[in-house]
Amino acid sequence: MKDVAREAGVGIKTVSRVVNGEGYVGEATAARVRAAVERLAYRRDVSAGSLRRADRRTLSIGLLLGDVSNPFDAQVHRGVEDAAGAAGFAVLSASLDEDPERERELVPTMGSYQVDGLIVMPAGPDPTALQREMDAGMPVVLVDRGVEGLETDSVVVDNQSGARLATEHLISYGHRHIAFMGDRQFLPTARMRLEGYREACWAARAATHIIPDLSNEYLAETATRAMLQASPAPTAIFAAQNLVTIGVVRALRSLGLEHEIAVVGFDDISLGDLVSPAITVIAQDPHLIGKMAAERLLARIGGDTGPVEQIIVPTSFLVRGSGEIPPA
Amino acid sequence: MKDVAREAGVGIKTVSRVVNGEGYVGEATAARVRAAVERLAYRRDVSAGSLRRADRRTLSIGLLLGDVSNPFDAQVHRGVEDAAGAAGFAVLSASLDEDPERERELVPTMGSYQVDGLIVMPAGPDPTALQREMDAGMPVVLVDRGVEGLETDSVVVDNQSGARLATEHLISYGHRHIAFMGDRQFLPTARMRLEGYREACWAARAATHIIPDLSNEYLAETATRAMLQASPAPTAIFAAQNLVTIGVVRALRSLGLEHEIAVVGFDDISLGDLVSPAITVIAQDPHLIGKMAAERLLARIGGDTGPVEQIIVPTSFLVRGSGEIPPA
DNA sequence: ACACTTTATGACAACGATGTCAGACGGTCT
DNA sequence: AGACCGTCTGACATCGTTGTCATAAAGTGT
Structure with a gap:
């Protein structure tokens, strides 16, 4: 900025005024400054500016x-x-x-x-x-x-009522043995979704079957496969997070059960409408x-x-x- | 930093030395400074520091x-x-x-x-x-x-040879009428992929059928549907970008042709292994x-x-x- | 012609940090 | 004792910019 000032033959404060469009600068002077800025490829330093400015904004x-x-x-x-x-x-x-x-x-x-x-x-x-x-x-x-x-x-988002809705949806189709598969329980969203699931199960006097702490796709897939060995196995799954849903779908597919066991997911997943069957989800924005x-x-x-x-x-x-x- | 210096009863430069671990500071002094830093919840300002430093690094x-x-x-x-x-x-x-x-x-x-x-x-x-x-x-x-x-x-990545490989793969399965569906041609990657496709078609004396400038999923879907009306329609599609692949798959699905027309995509797509048929792709990392x-x-x-x-x-x-x- | 306002401009300090330099202190070697 | 060295410390200028203020010139109202 000092260089620009010298080049344009003005004070540095005038350059500052032109660069920041503060006004109170003559048109001829401003033009000279702009030309100098162009010639020297000058660019204002945001952080140095914020140093002195009262509000300390860095944008x-x-x-x-x-x-x-x-x-x-x-x-x-x-x-x-x-x-x-x-x-x-x-x-x-x-x-x-x-x-x-x-x-x-x-x-x-x-x-x-x-x-x-x-x-x-x-x-x-x-x-x-x-x-x-x-x-x-x-x-x-x-x-x-x-x-x-x-x-x-x-x-x-209202995780609890979303999860309740998803579970109630499965219940309305006749399911009474629905598994909850969710993310790590120290995450508040995971806890809220579990709570919504519980509410719906209680109201319908359905048993609960909870598999928490699935932090990635792979764990979800493995857990799903293990769970379906149990008897009686659940007839539906509420997958309470996007990666969990993918893992569940992958497991069902590998067992050939994707048309036998119902799934509702929380969070939309890419291509969720193209797999067969297409995945029903509670979608967030x-x-x-x-x-x-x-x-x-x-x-x-x-x-x-x-x-x-x-x-x-x-x-x-x-x-x-x-x-x-x-x-x- | 000035405040920390006052609190610890030392000069500001000494504080600077402690904060940056420059050495040449007595252990007792350093401890007093660290205590003051803690008490005042002081945090160094990266951008102010970079102002004076010779290399002007902002990390x-x-x-x-x-x-x-x-x-x-x-x-x-x-x-x-x-x-x-x-x-x-x-x-x-x-x-x-x-x-x-x-x-x-x-x-x-x-x-x-x-x-x-x-x-x-x-x-x-x-x-x-x-x-x-x-x-x-x-x-x-x-x-x-x-x-x-x-x-x-x-x-x-080597877009050209990747595209050539994909096209040759389709040719090796007997296709001689392969459509290229790609992104906007002002993108170098799109041009290179087209070039690879062309090379493979020439070498096999196969006709080319090029549909460029598909900048999103929706355009790709519409263009695919339109193309498949033509006769003779292509028997295979090389989808040269991830969103284009999704659009193509969606179109084929809606026409019920997903098991009739071959597709190879460039870039992997999420869940590409779960749709039916699973999508063959040239994957990047x-x-x-x-x-x-x-x-x-x-x-x-x-x-x-x-x-x-x-x-x-x-x-x-x-x-x-x-x-x-x-x-x- | 006078007081007063508006416009235009630059000198200078300051923001928070670091580089430079000089000085104080204690120890070691001649 | 004097010269010399390494360690420890702070005063001060400086980085690029903006806030404050002083000043000068031109315009406005009486």
């Missing part, structure tokens, strides 16, 4: 997801990016892999990059890292799940979740001091075939 | 992808993140949507955030924005495709592509001034059924 937000390559998380990511990008904010992202250790580590790291706010899909139940950041004045919005003891905005979280965060960054909000994004029920198989 | 890299929510791109993203994270670098990412306009805009934006290097899946054929960045000393690594006229490292790109970039950031490298990541051929259907 960037941090995004901590479970795994950027999980289709659900990737859609959330895109939603955040769309909303943030429209407001001129850049997105710094990282994957936590549901590891509380990484959360403890990466939350302060994001802080040290001076992001203006943080969107987090929390990996653990421990609020201290995030609380510390919030105490330092950092706006935080949680997505997908909350953290007990942390008073801040969140964007979630992850792009919308990300977009709303980013909008909430941007409002907080902009100074919104209203009460803490919990935004619940609706789910939709996609009936496709696998969930409408009656018991044998 | 962050920029990543410009087609679309962070495309499964292929998301895997690349994760590969980059893994390699960058291990070296202590943060990743600033954005989606270009194959729009050269956005590329012109976001490349300098990344520059103004002072990233130490840039990994780009280029959206357009125009090298100027990237060239300008490189002239300013920014290391750049291209992924998935190159840019003509830009002398820089790149990590790609996007995680590896991202990882290698990041490693190359980190080497350049670290001062590697060796000659420009083009890294070619091998593809693999997954034979699953859809590509082994003989012509009627």
